Amino acid sequence: MLEDHLIHECLLIVLKPLMKAAEVRIMMSDLVGNVCHCFTPLTAYIVDTPEVAMLACVRGRTSPFTMALYLQFGDNFWHPDCTCTITLGQLARIKVNPDYLETYFEACADLRLNGMYALFWMDWLLANPSIFLKPELLHHWHKEFYDHNLQWCIVVVGAQELDFWFLILQPTTGYRHFSGRISKLKQVTGRGHRDIQCYIVGLISSAAPRCFVIMIHALMDLHYLVQRPAPGNNLLVCIDQSLSTFHEHKNVILTLGTWMGAKRPIENWHIPKLKLLQSVTSSMWKVGALIQWSADTTEHAHISEIKEPTWQMNNNDY
Incomplete structure (x- = not known):
């Protein structure tokens, strides 16, 4: 939980200018130099399956896109979307102090939430996990x-x-x-x-x-x-x-x-x-x-930016 909280907190800091621009717009130039007012909604976040669940605030064996649980993964129809309104409403119903990590995590179990309470996208205008999280x-x-x-x-x-x-x-x-x-x-x-x-x-x-x-x-x-x-x-x-x-x-x-x-x-x-x-x-x-x-x-960057430089070292005093 602490690792997930750290990720959300870092994203909140890094993406704060984009959140503000999505709300009040910002002057930006395109490839040919034309300047116009732009809004920056959260359109896509490209991650693998565990990270999708972490960002959507759901725990394992729960669909991050819909309201389906693991018992319904084999259904041949689409379940209702898991929207930001639903997720934030579920968090609001939990009355346990989130500073008590173990107790708060147990309180989230019935709602299949992963214990996050300060989501980086919760104040991002029009941000919706069922939209910006997608099959990759x-x-x-x-x-x-x-x-x-x-x-x-x-x-x-x-x-x-x-x-x-x-x-x-x-x-x-x-x-x-x-x-x-x-x-x-x-x-x-x-x-x-x-x-x-x-x-x-x-x-x-x-x-x-x-x-x-x-x-x-x-x-x-x-x-x-x-x-x-x-x-x-x-x-x-x-x-x-x-x-x-x-x-x-x-x-x-x-x-x-x-x-x-x-x-x-x-x-x-x-x-x-x-x-x-x-x-x-x-x-x-x-x-x-x-x-x-x-x-x-981004996955190839693991090789070009991390593994290849590491292979050039002797793994001492790195």
Whole structure:
């Protein structure tokens, strides 16, 4: 809780000028030198799943975009938005002194809040978590594919068989050739996730049950459709159709026991990223193409600005 409070407090300090400009406007110049009055609403905040929950003031296994709890993550319909009015109203109903951290955290449990009370966006005009927090391509599509879709395929086809099929693929310029064991990959980047996606449907089509292939195919269609740079009405309809196809055939995952825990199959849909699929079209209606809000650039900065300089040091007296 203290770490989360620190983050919100730092954001409040750094973003204070933008909050003021959103309220009273500010003179700004564009790329060609034209000066005009501008407002700065909070349009997008690009983060991964745990940080989304932290910024939205909800605790784990709770949707940061809607009012859905973890028991409802498998629903095939959109739950009501979790708006700023709802969140701030819930905080106002808690009468416990927030300085008593443990007691305050327990008081937030029934409302599924994470114990934050001084949110950086609470005084930002028109700021709404259900708008500026949105599905993000790197973590919510590519990482979701690797953590769930690919693991389901490995269980259905068999790790050794799928590894062999990737091994004998013809190397293609511009795409990674997986000469090792794909089932044991570590530190896979977003580029690796995308390269695996190019082959997965074709490789499992002759070995997996038909319903399972349809389900994976629908998810892959959805993943590619949401990356279109110019969304329109027809595209949004196709996304909804792909999502509907997935929900029609998703029970094959539980039937085949393909979602494995540490020791046995998991028989529920408590997957936060699965619920994020329902927010795709609504987010595209609000903020346009989702591909413009990818964390690829900021995640790459971990390598160029932190890891590479660290590799040049001897790790003494740094």
